Amino acid sequence: MSTLAPGRERAASLTPVFVRLKLSLIRNGLKGSSKRKAAYVSSLVFALVVAFFVTLGLAMLHGNAHAGTVVVLLAAILAVGWAFMPLFFPTGDETLDPSRLVMLPLRPRPLVRALFASSLVGIGPLFTLCLAAGSAIAVARGPVGALAAVLAAPLLLLGCVALARAVATANVRLLTSRKGRDLAVLSGLLIAVGGQAANFGSQRLFQSGGLAQLEPAEAVVRWLPPATAVGMVDSASEGSYGVAAAQLAVTLAALALLLWSWERSLTKLMVSPDGSTLAVAESAASGKAERDGGFWSLMPGGRTGAAMRRTLRYAVRDPKTKSAWVTALAIGVIVPVANALQGTGSLYLACFGAGMLGIQMYNQFGQDTSAFWMVAQTISTPRDAFVELRARSYALALVTVPYTVLLTVVTAALVGNWRDFPAATGLALALLGSMLCTGALASARFPYSIPSDGAFKNVAPGQAGLAWIGIFGGMLTSALICAPVIALTIYADVADQRFLAALLLPLGAGWGVLATWAGLRLAAPTVARKLPEILVAVSKG
Amino acid sequence: MPDQGDAAGRTDGAAGADGARPAPSAVPAVRVEGLWKRFGEQVAVSGIDLELPAGQFIGLVGPNGAGKTTTLSMVTGLLRPDMGRVFVAGHDVWADPAEVKSRIGVLPEGLRLFERLSGRELLGYMGRLRGLPGEETDKRATQLLDVLDLAGSQNKLVVDYSTGMRKKIGLAAALLHNPEVLFLDEPFEGVDPVSAQTIRGVLERYTSSGATVVFSSHVMELVESLCDWVAVMAAGRIRAAGPLADVRGEAPSLQAAFLELVGARGRDSGDSLEWLGGGAAAR
Numbered sequence: 001m002s003t004l005a006p007g008r009e010r011a012a013s014l015t016p017v018f019v020r021l022k023l024s025l026i027r028n029g030l031k032g033s034s035k036r037k038a039a040y041v042s043s044l045v046f047a048l049v050v051a052f053f054v055t056l057g058l059a060m061l062h063g064n065a066h067a068g069t070v071v072v073l074l075a076a077i078l079a080v081g082w083a084f085m086p087l088f089f090p091t092g093d094e095t096l097d098p099s100r101l102v103m104l105p106l107r108p109r110p111l112v113r114a115l116f117a118s119s120l121v122g123i124g125p126l127f128t129l130c131l132a133a134g135s136a137i138a139v140a141r142g143p144v145g146a147l148a149a150v151l152a153a154p155l156l157l158l159g160c161v162a163l164a165r166a167v168a169t170a171n172v173r174l175l176t177s178r179k180g181r182d183l184a185v186l187s188g189l190l191i192a193v194g195g196q197a198a199n200f201g202s203q204r205l206f207q208s209g210g211l212a213q214l215e216p217a218e219a220v221v222r223w224l225p226p227a228t229a230v231g232m233v234d235s236a237s238e239g240s241y242g243v244a245a246a247q248l249a250v251t252l253a254a255l256a257l258l259l260w261s262w263e264r265s266l267t268k269l270m271v272s273p274d275g276s277t278l279a280v281a282e283s284a285a286s287g288k289a290e291r292d293g294g295f296w297s298l299m300p301g302g303r304t305g306a307a308m309r310r311t312l313r314y315a316v317r318d319p320k321t322k323s324a325w326v327t328a329l330a331i332g333v334i335v336p337v338a339n340a341l342q343g344t345g346s347l348y349l350a351c352f353g354a355g356m357l358g359i360q361m362y363n364q365f366g367q368d369t370s371a372f373w374m375v376a377q378t379i380s381t382p383r384d385a386f387v388e389l390r391a392r393s394y395a396l397a398l399v400t401v402p403y404t405v406l407l408t409v410v411t412a413a414l415v416g417n418w419r420d421f422p423a424a425t426g427l428a429l430a431l432l433g434s435m436l437c438t439g440a441l442a443s444a445r446f447p448y449s450i451p452s453d454g455a456f457k458n459v460a461p462g463q464a465g466l467a468w469i470g471i472f473g474g475m476l477t478s479a480l481i482c483a484p485v486i487a488l489t490i491y492a493d494v495a496d497q498r499f500l501a502a503l504l505l506p507l508g509a510g511w512g513v514l515a516t517w518a519g520l521r522l523a524a525p526t527v528a529r530k531l532p533e534i535l536v537a538v539s540k541g
Numbered sequence: 542m543p544d545q546g547d548a549a550g551r552t553d554g555a556a557g558a559d560g561a562r563p564a565p566s567a568v569p570a571v572r573v574e575g576l577w578k579r580f581g582e583q584v585a586v587s588g589i590d591l592e593l594p595a596g597q598f599i600g601l602v603g604p605n606g607a608g609k610t611t612t613l614s615m616v617t618g619l620l621r622p623d624m625g626r627v628f629v630a631g632h633d634v635w636a637d638p639a640e641v642k643s644r645i646g647v648l649p650e651g652l653r654l655f656e657r658l659s660g661r662e663l664l665g666y667m668g669r670l671r672g673l674p675g676e677e678t679d680k681r682a683t684q685l686l687d688v689l690d691l692a693g694s695q696n697k698l699v700v701d702y703s704t705g706m707r708k709k710i711g712l713a714a715a716l717l718h719n720p721e722v723l724f725l726d727e728p729f730e731g732v733d734p735v736s737a738q739t740i741r742g743v744l745e746r747y748t749s750s751g752a753t754v755v756f757s758s759h760v761m762e763l764v765e766s767l768c769d770w771v772a773v774m775a776a777g778r779i780r781a782a783g784p785l786a787d788v789r790g791e792a793p794s795l796q797a798a799f800l801e802l803v804g805a806r807g808r809d810s811g812d813s814l815e816w817l818g819g820g821a822a823a824r
Contacts, residue, residue, distance in 0.1 A: 178700055306669035310655060310662075317657040317698070370652040373619055374714070377647055378670040380639035532621040539652065 014106070018114035022121045047123045051130035058134030068234045069218040071135035075156055075227040078128060082160040083167045102270050112263045119161050132156040135230050145237030148244060152229040155251050159226025162258040169265045182319040193330045200338045223247070225254030303384070307391035308398070314367070315399075320450060320458075321367055325399075328356035333407060340414035347417045347424045350408040354428040357400040358435025358478070362471055364392050364443040365527075366450045370539035376531040386524035389443070393436045393516055404428045423489050423501045426508025427482075433512020434481035437519025438474035444526040446470035449540035460540040485511050568631040570595040570722045570753040571616060576625035578611050585611040587777040589625070593755060593770070595722075598748045600764035601757040602795075603774035604803060609757040610650055612774070613726050616755075617647045630721055643671075646715030648708070650726035650757075656700035660691055660710045663699055664717060671718040678717070685713040690739050705736030712740060716747070723747065725756035729763060741767065761796040771795070775803040 030037045058074075061067040101111070119125070135156070136149035222231030232247035299305035315325045332353025339345040365372045379385050405425060412421045448467045449460035459467045479486075485508050492501040527534065571593040578586040586608045593599050603609050614620035616627050618634050618641065626633060632640040655663055661682060668678025686692045689709040694702065699710060708728055715723060723744075729737050744767075748754050758764050764771060765785065772782040780802045781788050785795070792798035 301669070301675055302672065303670050306666045310658065310666050313662070314655075314657055368655070371655045373647075373649060373652045374655060374667060375670065376619065377617075377642060378667075378672075380642045532619060535619060 014110045014114040015117045018118040019121060022118040026122070044123055047127045051127045055130045055134035055137075058131070059137040061138040062140075064138075067138045068222075069214055071138050071230050072218050072222045072227050072234070073214060074131065074135060075230045076221045076224065078131060078156070079160050079163055079226050082124075082128070082164040085164070108263050108267045112259060112266060115266075116162065116165070116259070119165060120157070125157060125161060128160055129153065129157045132229075136233050139230065139234040139237055141237035144239075144241070144244075145233060148233045148236035148248075151248070152233045155229040155255070156226050159229060159251065159255055159258070162255055162262065163226065166258045166262040166265070169262055169269065172265075172269060186319055186323050192327045193334075196331060196334045196338075200334065203342070223250065225251050228254070303378075303387050304391040304394065307388055308395040311392050311395035312398070315395075318367075320452060324360060325357075328360060329353075329403065332356040332403070336407065336411045337414065340411055345411065345415045347408070347411055347415050347420050348427065350404070350411040350424055351428040351431050353407045354400060354404045354432040355435060355475075357396065357403065358432050358439060359471065361393060361396055361436050361439025362442050362474060363446075363448060363450070363467070364389070364439070365447045365534050366443075366538045368538065369450065369452060370535070372535055372538050376535055379528055379531060382525040382528040385527035386520055389440050389520045389523055389527065393440065393520065396436065397432070397516075400432055401429070404432060419498075420493070420501065422503075422505035423492060423508075426504035426506070427485055427489050428508070429505075430482050430485040430508035430511040430515070431478065433509075433515040434478040434519075435474070436512075437481060437515040438477045440516075440519040440523040441477075441526075442470035442474045444523040444530070444534075446473075447534045447537040449538050463537070463540065466537075481515050482511075568595065569593055569628075570597075570599075570630060571755065572628040573612075573616065574626045574628075576612065576615060576627065577623045578608075578615060578620070579623055584777055586615070586622075589777075589779055591772060591779055591782060593753070593772070595630070595753050596748070596751050597753060597770045598744070598768045599753065599755045600768035600771045601755060601774060602759065602761065602764050602771055602799060603757075604759060607774040608777040609774055610726055613724055613755070613757055614649065617645060617649070617724050618642065619647070619649060619652075643718065644721045646718070646720035646723045648711045648715045648723075648725045648728055650730065654699050654707065654711060654714070657698055659696045659698055660686065660702070660706075660713075661695040663710060664713055667714045668717050673718060681717055682713070685716060688739075688743060689713055690736075703733075704731040705733050708732050709736060709740060712743065716743070720752070722753045722755065725754065727758060728756055729758060729760065761794070761799055765789075765795040773799060773802050 026040075030040055058071065061070060064070075132153040136153045140146050140149035221227050222234070228247040228251045232244045232251065235241075235247060236244035296309060299308055314321045316322060332355075335352045336345060336347075336349035339349055365375075368375060375388060379388060408421060408425045408428060412418050412424070446466050446469055448463035448470070450458055451460055485504070488500065488507070489504055491497065492504060569592045571591070573589050573591040576586055576589040577584075589612060601609050601613070611620065615622045615625075616629070616634065618638060621635070626635070628634065629641045630644050632644070634641045655666065658666060664682035664685065665675075665678055668682065669675060673681070683692075686695050689712065691706060691709055691713070694706060699707065702710065708731075712725070712728065715725070725744075728740060728744075732740065744754055744756075768785055770783065771785055771788050773780045773788060789795050789798045792801065
């Protein structure tokens with residue numbers, strides 16, 4: 001076996017090879033596409049500018065009573081970000097994909113070293129290093145503190161990168177499987193809902209006494225690696241050398257442990273067969289046959305029941321649809337409830353939830369992707385199209401109507417305004433009905449493709465205009481359709497007509513049903529007539 | 542193919558599969574008149590006239606890009622032609638979709654299925670959309686899943702199916718309502734030999750009862766071994782159509798006849814790759 005000897009010789013120089021490979025991959029990734037180049041350069045500049053100011057800001061915390069709390073928690077957030085980012089954005093780094101290296105004669109130890117070095121190249125690590133340096137400066141005092149800071153900044157970076165690699169490699173099976181790709185699509189949801197929650201959380205924090213509240217958390221986190229590196233600087237500066245030494249030891253031990261576990265899972269990955277070569281486990285074969293019992297048995301028969309069931313199953317199983325539904329449900333709750341909790345709430349904000357869910361009616365056939373052909377094959381009359389659209393709006397209403405009523409109840413209880421409850425509920429239902437109406441029309445007239453990959457691509461290239469026309473035109477029209485109910489609500493409120501206000505609940509609901517029915521009636525002939533055109537429009541994803 | 546040796550036993554013009562269907566008559570399964578389709582500058586199908594007899598196993602063959610998929614999409618109502626008319630079992634596809642859609646089953650190429658349903662759920666869904674009673678749908682679904690060797694994976698989501706399994710579940714969905722004419726676009730593409738044999742068995746059983754199968758393929762051996770009747774397509778036109786023996790003519794195989802028809806002469810690599818071969822490359 002003559003290949004082993006040169007393999008071993010080469011192993012010594014593997015690290016520079018991988019670093020060069022990483023640099024060439026970055027360079028080649030930018031070749032040819034000026035758009036990508038611009039995106040890369042602008043994100044690099046943006047990261048550098050942000051890093052500069054954050055570092056500066058952190059350094060200026062120097063001497064602040066809460067500096068330790070801020071930087072320790074920041075280090076922890078940084079580490080969590082590094083650990084989970086690759087799970088949600090797995091496209092990143094080709095040098096780290098073990099399946100690309102599996103045919104090369106490489107030994108685990110030098111390979112891990114080389115991969116580790118190459119993962120330190122990039123915008124992310126640079127940004128992290130800046131934050132780590134800023135954090136260390138913020139808490140370093142005295143010569144021992146300074147020495148600790150010089151050690152801590154690179155240790156934090158190494159800890160973060162090793163953590164990210166160990167987690168990603170341990171989960172590479174998941175990341176390359178269908179479930180992993182589904183997870184990546186859900187990241188948009190995480191950001192949408194997480195952003196709202198973080199915004200609300202930070203507002204609460206600053207209202208109620210500020211950073212001092214976080215100190216108990218900080219006391220725990222400063223013993224969790226790799227935040228221990230920053231904790232070490234703080235301890236050393238305060239003269240607690242024993243504690244600092246212990247924190248340094250924990251940091252180093254954790255780093256060693258992460259590298260060891262990374263090497264282990266990498267070795268295991270590279271010598272065992274992956275999912276594509278393993279025989280498919282037929283675990284589902286026995287017993288668990290799908291039965292239409294329980295909840296599903298309450299559904300009507302025929303096309304109506306079948307289409308409702310499919311719509312609801314897709315809301316749970318299809319990552320794109322699920323992400324849209326959960327975002328709508330969550331933001332629909334967050335907006336009225338958060339405002340109510342902050343004392344700025346209005347009961348009528350509960351209509352927001354109905355509006356958010358109503359948007360799901362838009363582009364119904366785009367949500368089917370090119371599988372719409374299966375539906376198209378079974379629609380031959382406007383009646384078929386009507387029943388199909390009606391079933392889809394039933395499915396939506398099945399979730400949205402109870403949700404809207406519940407949300408209005410909760411908001412009314414929080415705001416303490418039960419007087420306007422019937423009017424607000426009626427208005428929300430009327431709004432939902434008009435959204436279902438315009439949604440059906442937009443689905444028929446402005447269908448567009450929803451790419452199934454990527455969390456942030458919701459329109460196929462070239463169809464964005466179509467999507468905006470459908471959604472914005474539809475929302476404006478919905479407001480117009482709703483106008484009589486809105487006018488009545490305002491009149492009842494201004495003229496203090498209590499009986500009319502109470503009557504608005506059945507009136508609004510009736511108006512919503514009528515609007516939906518009219519929308520479906522108008523949309524159905526278009527759908528039946530334009531089936532091939534709709535199929536072409538939704539098959540571009 | 543060892544198990545399916547009774548290809549000769551087909552009964553053209555026999556009664557329908559379950560007695561309920563009228564017998565295929567002199568009306569052709571498919572009649573196409575002056576069919577055109579253009580995508581931008583490129584003409585995909587340029588004026589096809591074609592008549593496919595009922596009760597036969599029909600192959601639509603041609604190289605990649607010949608216009609087979611475009612033709613089948615227009616014939617099945619999935620793509621609107623620029624010009625021309627299509628009749629299935631005597632009914633105009635575009636003027637009378639209700640009559641046509643209940644009579645045909647389709648398995649297109651390159652379009653998705655509802656992949657987030659399990660195999661069984663997909664069949665249940667399609668059957669109900671087709672207007673079959675729930676119980677009948679479930680009964681047929683169970684039998685189709687059994688025959689197509691999918692019973693073990695019936696509760697797995699279609700998104701986790703292999704290519705062969707997807708083709709089989711697509712075929713089951715196309716057969717569920719017992720269509721008179723079945724259109725299959727590249728049904729054997731990327732399918733392993735075991736699944737291919739299963740599909741073949743089901744299709745042979747289906748045509749032997751008098752139904753029509755129209756399928757496209759670029760694998761000549763397959764078409765030759767399966768079909769009674771072939772239409773050869775190239776560059777958007779029909780080059781030849783008729784019973785297999787007529788199209789093959791004097792040529793030793795359909796492959797040879799086909800190459801002659803589409804004007805592709807045997808290309809020899811000559812001396813240019815003389816370094817390529819065993820021995821020198823051995824480790």
